[in-house]
Amino acid sequence: MTVEAQKETRGFQTEAKQLLHLMTHSLYSNKEIFLRELISNASDAADKLRFEALSNAELYEDDPELKIRIDFDKDAKTVTISDNGIGMSRDEVVEHLGTIAKSGTAQFLQGLSGDQKKDSHLIGQFGVGFYSSFIVADRVEVFSRRAGDAAEEGVHWECSGEAEFSVETVEQAARGTTVVLHLKSDESEFADGWRLRSIIKKYSDHISLPVVMKKESHDTGVEGEEGEKEEAEKKAPEDETINTATALWTRPRNEIKDEEYKEFYKHVSHDFSDPTLWSHNRVEGKLDYTSLLYIPAKAPFDLYNRDASRGLKLYVQRTFIMDDAEQFLPLYLRFVKGVVDSNDLSLNVSREILQKDPNIDSMRSALTKRVLDMLEKVAKNKPEEYAELWKEFGQVLKEGPAEDFTNREKIAKLLRFSSTHTDQPQQDQTLVGYVERMKEGQDKVYYVVAENFNTAKNSPHLEVFRKKGIEVLLLSDRVDDWLVGHLNEFDGKQFQDVGKGALDLGDMDTEEEKKAQEELAKENEDLVERVKKVLEDKVEEVRVTTRLTDSPACLVVGAGDMGAQMRRILESAGQSVPTSKPTLELNPEHPLVQKLDREPDEDRFADITTVLFDQANLAEGGQLDDPGAYVRRLNKLLLEISQ
Template identity: 65%
Template sequence: MGVEAHKETMGFQTEVKQLLNLMINSLYSNKEIFLRELISNAADAADKLRFEALSDDALYEEDGDLNIRVDFDKEARTITITDNGIGMTREEVINNIGTIARSGTKAFFGQLTGDQAKDSQLIGQFGVGFYSAFIVADKVTLKTRRAGTTKEHGVLWESAGEGEFNIETIEKATRGTEVILHLREDEDEFLNGWRLRNVIRKYSDHINLPIIMQKEPVPDEEGNIDESIIEDETVNKATALWTLSKNDITDEQYKEFYKQIAHDFQDPLSWSHNKVEGNTEYTSLLYIPSKAPFDLWDRDRMHGIKLYVKRVFIMEDSEQLMPRYLRFIRGVIDTNDLPLNVSREILQSSKVIDTIRAASVKKILSELNKMANNEPEQYAEFWKEFGQVIKEGPGEDFANKEALAKLLRFASTETGNADQTVSLEDYVSRMKDKQDKIFYITAESYAAAKNSPHLEVFRKKGIEVLLLTDRVDEWLVNSLTDFDGKHLQSVAKGDLDLGELEDEAEKKAHEEVEKNFEDLVDRVKKTLDEKVKDVRITHRLTDSPACLVADHYDMSGNLERMLKAAGQQVSASKPILELNPEHPMVAKLKDEQNDEQFSDWTSILFDQALLAEGGQLDDPASFVKKLNAMLLQRA
């Protein structure tokens, strides 16, 4: 019985159209990677079949020998990549090829500049897979059938890569996928067996299943070729790279293997290859990328580490193998100590996985520490790409908090720029005699942090303050409360306590000033009433008349604003208003007898302090009106 063709024409998702156009124009100089990407997809399809067949042998149908074939036809001007892996249903074809359903896609396209060299690097972070076929082909035909379905459930997909594709139901006798590339006019170089073999050996030598091509015919002594003799050969080594000895692997092979598993176009920054023997035996090959993937901020997308059991692929998106703050790590872990039919549920409670994960995390952190100490410039590049993610670590990974703390980098009042280059060890080495705290401030931007009134006394005394301006910093300082025995102290929370950095004479003078201003403090407190938790005289200011401080256990103003901006319900905590007794405005306020003017001046001081913090006024019009009236009085 024949198949009733269910044929339709569909449009690509807008982002796919953009990607196709960008790829054809930007990646042309490295066009041979199309073969690597399509072979990598074919290998993934074989891995998926192996895994699903663990619980259903019938998926192998009549062919259990998994392989990939690469053929070319000079007359038809086609290259065909065929696998007998898992295959796809019609719905899977539409979802996997017609759309890019990944979070962060729009942000990725928003970064594109139109500069082909820069954009081609961005594509490497995105991972292109199937779409790379259009670099060399002006039409691509795909035939596929999912393992476990009958021959009537084959799918034919075809597109010229110009905005739409055709899809129809066909008969396909064998499971798996066949991709036929109809080459562009000027791509004859790939209609050559030697050229294709070189590309396969360069990029895909260590795909761990055979990549088969038809043998090149060898002429006899008289130069004749017998075209009736057709033989196949395996082009690649077909040996999993991670199973080889480190001494037998070149740096180039390590880099190409990374590009194959990560679908990245750039070399990794570093890698670590380890074979562990003992109570738990496993091999790990872990890579630190040089550039952040476009979906780095999708904390739920855990797709970096491929888990193999006895060299059989089990799964890739296993959070159990790497914590979320290391979600950018790519690589392979292969163990003999788990059952082949291991499930995610079993992984969650497996002591073997716990051991492997703990050791792998320590290995990565050790690599990063080595890089930070021995190759600071390389580490600075790493930090620019992944620093904000590493800052998630101390809150998630108590066991490695100390190691993570050494990897952190911050901007500081010492460096005079926004670059995050200062380590906590650097800070401690520069601390003043008798200084027992690490001082920091959190703010929405470097400018807001650097110019905060809270830094005035620290600048006067030459005390370094860390400037924390990443959103994640608010969570970081809640979990990382000390380093090297020194407490981390916000300069914008609680009482200013400089400890022994202030001598007795200074402390006594402060007490005298506070006594002189007791009446003013009471009067301001009554005027502001519900707006503040408390009012007090401060010695942290040298130039500003007032500032707002969060109570020691209250949420910082910066965090409160961030949560509100994210749409979260936050019960607002009242700030403490601190007044600078040395400032002329505060001195004038102290002498002001007119209650109405006193109230206006007090409100203006409070609102100014709020604005300096990066806060928003409840009633901006009232602030402007009072400020104008005050200016007119002085005019």
């Protein structure tokens, strides 16, 4: 039966030439995305057929096995994407392909009821994905026939990316749509089996339809065995399915084995080790999305690089959109791996970038809480396992209170510290445990910050606390000063740096002790004035103290001043730091200070005072402005003692 040609040339229904140029040169950042878009369109066509076939099974036309086929021809420089989905009539081709940004999928979704729309897997709702073809092709042909139409009602659409396209009626035996891309001269890389397979695995591995290609042909003949070679060449290449056609996260949790979860983690994270724990969850309601989150066993090498790529893999109805979607988790949880799949997100028109959207904020909040709940559960039920996680990710979690005010208390319960309770370097003490061990009358969480554990452990500021049996947190990580500056309190107890401001133990000091302190200050007024005169350029104030039991002196910064550890960190990073002078506190009961008080020679008094100041600085982990002068004074005093 002959088909009467009905070819016509028509103009696009927009300023198409300029718009097509914009789309093909500016809209997409990655050329290979064209294949993702066309496979997504083919998948949508199959979904449309499934829906319509629910009420009219004859639409399957004795071909119920839905699939997508990819072919290429290196010589002709073409790539062909075919599907046996719903197909299009002539009017639909003109309407959908003749109007840029006219989405058949979006129009189809508008006609669905709430439940039907929820169950669909359609994603091509922008109406521009098809035109990504022109990124790599200078001519595109579409052959299509709608399911249920006669073979002679097929349609052929053709365009060279200009302001016009042609459409004609042709005969087409099979239902569905075939898109033929005639590649540009410099885009022949896409007429290659390995290249196409890698793109399919990257972007479309988990869509529900099988994506098939012919197996790569290999010459298996042996020289001299011409008959066998000819026979092999006659055999048609077999089809092979390129994608897995299943998405682990879409399956019910009770159907997935632990080994499958572990293998999928290795696939998405490129990590050779098994994850420590994971959470698989589907949310339905106002938002509809699925998440599969993993906590690795080991920290990645770039964990402390806050600018490194990080985030979850983003899918929209199984189609890969973004590799490092950082919008779904805060920076302090950057070690978490996994996927999130949703159809409720605002993507930009190229589906490569997330738009700012309240839905993203809601998902971020829920996913953050889920990760923290995972960690809280393992900390409670498997403390040894959590201790290993803390070694890997603890310093990053300490960034949390400064970045996530909403979950500050929740994060605080996950934190671990060293303290004078055990005097061990491992961070295994919780704030909950600290509060439970607080002394009667204690209303603060005391801590000391130092450059390393030993400096913190041996800080002179701890002497009175050890004497009274008051626990002090020993903070030596670089992030610790930043942490306590934002955590401020826990369980209603304020944090107090024992190296800042005047010592005030509140109700833990008896009236007798407070009276003795006042008398001690009065008795040593002359000594304080003499010392202050020697150090007037180096200190803000000099005073006697009761915080020391074994050391002669210590340095204290003002209650509102920056700590020495934070100052050193900022200075090492090249930051300008506001200048401030410390306060020197003297222990009047120490023999050296008592000897200093009795020293009549003012020059010798000045030398001893300066040495005491420098020693107090060294005990804090500080650096001397003039180490040579300190050594000379110390040697001079040693010689005088030995004579």
